[in-house]
Amino acid sequence: MSIQETVKKKLSFFGGFVLTTKHLTRPRVTREYPLEKKPKQPRQHGRHVLNRYEDGMEKCIGCELCAGVCPADCIYVRGLDNPPDHPVSPGERYGYVYEINYLRCIHCDLCVEACPTQAITESKLFEYSFTNRNDAIYTKAELLVDDNGMPQKLPWEDWREGEDLMISGWMRATSPAGNADFEGVVQWAGELGYGVRAPEGGQSGLRDDEATHTKPIREVMEGHLLAKDIPAAHKGMQGRIWRAKISGERNKAKIEALKTRRKVAKAKKKTAS
Amino acid sequence: MTPALLAAGDPLYAAGLNWITLVIIVIKIIFSFAVCMGAVTLMIWFERKVISDMQSRIGPNRAGPFGLLQTLADGIKLFFKEDLIPGQADRFVFKLAPYLSVVPALVIFAVVPFGGVVTIAGRSIDLQVADPPIGILLVLAMSAIGVYGIMLAGWASGSKYPLLSGVRASAQMISYEAALGMTVVTVVMMTGSLSTRSIVNSQAGAIWHWNLIRLGFVPAIIFIIAVIAETNRPPFDVVEAESELVGGFNTEYSSIRFALFYLAEFMNTITMSAVIVTLFFGGPDGYNPFGHYGSIFMPIVWFLGKTVAFCYFFVWLRGALPRMRYDKLMDLGWKRLIPASLGWLLIVAGFMVNGWWGVGLALAVIAGGLGLARAFSIGGDLESRDQAVLPPVGRRPISPRLLRRLSDGDTKGGEQ
Numbered sequence: 287m288s289i290q291e292t293v294k295k296k297l298s299f300f301g302g303f304v305l306t307t308k309h310l311t312r313p314r315v316t317r318e319y320p321l322e323k324k325p326k327q328p329r330q331h332g333r334h335v336l337n338r339y340e341d342g343m344e345k346c347i348g349c350e351l352c353a354g355v356c357p358a359d360c361i362y363v364r365g366l367d368n369p370p371d372h373p374v375s376p377g378e379r380y381g382y383v384y385e386i387n388y389l390r391c392i393h394c395d396l397c398v399e400a401c402p403t404q405a406i407t408e409s410k411l412f413e414y415s416f417t418n419r420n421d422a423i424y425t426k427a428e429l430l431v432d433d434n435g436m437p438q439k440l441p442w443e444d445w446r447e448g449e450d451l452m453i454s455g456w457m458r459a460t461s462p463a464g465n466a467d468f469e470g471v472v473q474w475a476g477e478l479g480y481g482v483r484a485p486e487g488g489q490s491g492l493r494d495d496e497a498t499h500t501k502p503i504r505e506v507m508e509g510h511l512l513a514k515d516i517p518a519a520h521k522g523m524q525g526r527i528w529r530a531k532i533s534g535e536r537n538k539a540k541i542e543a544l545k546t547r548r549k550v551a552k553a554k555k556k557t558a559s
Numbered sequence: 560m561t562p563a564l565l566a567a568g569d570p571l572y573a574a575g576l577n578w579i580t581l582v583i584i585v586i587k588i589i590f591s592f593a594v595c596m597g598a599v600t601l602m603i604w605f606e607r608k609v610i611s612d613m614q615s616r617i618g619p620n621r622a623g624p625f626g627l628l629q630t631l632a633d634g635i636k637l638f639f640k641e642d643l644i645p646g647q648a649d650r651f652v653f654k655l656a657p658y659l660s661v662v663p664a665l666v667i668f669a670v671v672p673f674g675g676v677v678t679i680a681g682r683s684i685d686l687q688v689a690d691p692p693i694g695i696l697l698v699l700a701m702s703a704i705g706v707y708g709i710m711l712a713g714w715a716s717g718s719k720y721p722l723l724s725g726v727r728a729s730a731q732m733i734s735y736e737a738a739l740g741m742t743v744v745t746v747v748m749m750t751g752s753l754s755t756r757s758i759v760n761s762q763a764g765a766i767w768h769w770n771l772i773r774l775g776f777v778p779a780i781i782f783i784i785a786v787i788a789e790t791n792r793p794p795f796d797v798v799e800a801e802s803e804l805v806g807g808f809n810t811e812y813s814s815i816r817f818a819l820f821y822l823a824e825f826m827n828t829i830t831m832s833a834v835i836v837t838l839f840f841g842g843p844d845g846y847n848p849f850g851h852y853g854s855i856f857m858p859i860v861w862f863l864g865k866t867v868a869f870c871y872f873f874v875w876l877r878g879a880l881p882r883m884r885y886d887k888l889m890d891l892g893w894k895r896l897i898p899a900s901l902g903w904l905l906i907v908a909g910f911m912v913n914g915w916w917g918v919g920l921a922l923a924v925i926a927g928g929l930g931l932a933r934a935f936s937i938g939g940d941l942e943s944r945d946q947a948v949l950p951p952v953g954r955r956p957i958s959p960r961l962l963r964r965l966s967d968g969d970t971k972g973g974e975q
Contacts, residue, residue, distance in 0.1 A: 302878075315615050
């Protein structure tokens with residue numbers, strides 16, 4: 287071992303001190319959850335939603351495929367023939383009973399995959415809070431979307447403003463397999479409150495993100511990518527400028543929100559006085 | 560004690576003992592106790608906050624502004640928890656041990672001068688609780704009693720991990736106490752007094768009067784290392800090594816007794832920082848630009864500043880260094896620090912007589928050190944040689960003949 291190497295090895299003792307000092311100024315990785323919510327991943331598996339067609343008919347046909355495929359045995363479905371005078375679903379039968387036990391559900395989304403009519407999908411809601419076992423069983427009353435096509439807001443759920451897309455029920459469990467033939471092709475029926483949703487982007491290199499309303503996955507989850515998969519514009523000095531721009535915009539939004547809050551508070555004071 | 564004997568240490572007793580003197584003493588005691596308790600809560604908050612900053616976390620921020628009241632909340636929570644005593648425990652010693660570790664930590668602070676001399680109502684008052692003529696010996700004695708707190712806690716729990724921790728604690732703290740005492744002797748030799756006030760006074764005036772520089776850095780460094788081991792702080796916290804010993808000596812403790820150990824640990828950090836500052840960094844000595852009024856509060860500011868700097872240093876060590884292996888720790892204590900402090904003591908003593916003695920003793924120490932290093936290297940070789948390695952426990956050695964007979968590959972050995 288040369289002298290330089292020896293000296294380097296001895297000096298490496300101080301590496302810990304240098305590193306800890308550097309970390310003092312670094313941004314914190316912790317998120318203060320109840321105050322600030324992390325943006326959800328595009329395919330987050332949350333609690334289920336039973337969808338309806340645009341005319342208000344239920345999509346569920348009571349076929350019990352979801353219950354059959356469920357590895358945790360948490361779904362209980364019973365179908366019934368549609369009453370001829372006021373049909374619940376456009377088909378022959380409809381889901382008469384639909385229950386999901388969230389003490390058992392593992393959010394694997396196999397039910398979503400199995401469903402032939404896209405009746406059951408998962409929202410990005412994840413806040414469950416129940417104090418007894420009966421509350422853990424969500425019935426059709428809780429799962430079915432309301433007349434605006436939104437999931438039912440349960441008393442223990444925490445919905446924030448501007449999280450409409452997050453709360454909405456639409457979500458495919460997996461991506462459309464990367465087959466270029468399905469690129470930009472709508473593969474589902476319309477939905478109450480939202481109409482026909484835009485098709486998802488496939489995994490082909492030529493996909494049109496604008497037309498399919500999808501963000502490239504590398505923009506959404508850059509932190510999880512390997513170094514070679516991050517675009518050059520987000521690396522190094524360029525990346526720093528890019529991040530600074532983004533954070534500047536975010537700060538602007540924050541400052542504006544603060545200003546409006548202050549204005550509201552002032553106005554309230556004035557009205558009070 | 561007669562007033563004359565008392566006055567030898569403290570100018571407060573010059574006029575003899577009367578009720579005003581007693582009131583002043585009581586006020587000083589209450590004040591410094593309150594300051595200590597407040598400082599401990601702040602220290603725990605400071606440590607958690609700094610460590611979290613070093614790890615890119617946020618740290619406590621729920622209770623009070625910046626989480627300042629988190630310690631208080633923890634204390635209240637611990638106070639209301641169930642106080643368990645294990646069935647195997649020695650009940651009296653189990654209850655006694657937390658106090659044995661808290662009280663010395665607080666008592667040490669009594670002899671630390673945290674300011675200059677203030678004159679109120681014609682009495683000159685030292686800004687320290689007491690200035691006994693044996694000052695620094697009290698620090699050594701109390702830190703030795705602190706060992707009992709941890710050792711007895713480990714023993715009285717009647718549980719194996721705390722017992723191991725107690726054994727480690729006694730061995731570690733006693734061996735580092737030797738180096739600690741040796742460096743203190745260097746300081747005392749230079750000052751010619753055991754009183755902490757005179758140690759501080761002898762360093763006053765300029766930065767090169769500080770013992771850190773006067774004694775040539777080595778005693779200060781050894782003292783700091785020994786103090787870290789003495790207070791069981793990382794990287795020398797083998798006593799409460801979570802990865803090896805669950806929680807160490809306080810595994811079986813809960814409720815307020817556990818809180819007392821926690822308190823003692825952080826109080827020790829503060830008091831030992833204060834002792835380091837007193838012995839090597841001039842105590843309250845420092846630059847005063849504000850004239851007469853500055854001479855009252857600037858010493859306090861300097862003392863606090865230096866102590867906080869050392870508290871930060873201790874926290875930094877915890878953030879930066881991994882825990883040392885137990886045998887390496889003992890090696891460092893016995894093979895490095897004790898010879899080094901002893902040698903430096905001899906060199907300082909030599910130079911205090913005259914230059915020739917100093918140079919001669921320095922050469923002798925260097926020669927002795929080289930001999931010692933050679934001895935250690937030979938010993939290390941012996942330890943790592945093959946013959947010294949014991950066969951693995953739990954397996955009987957099988958003779959090659961028997962092995963051959965048992966294995967079906969070769970039948971030559973056994974059958975004939």
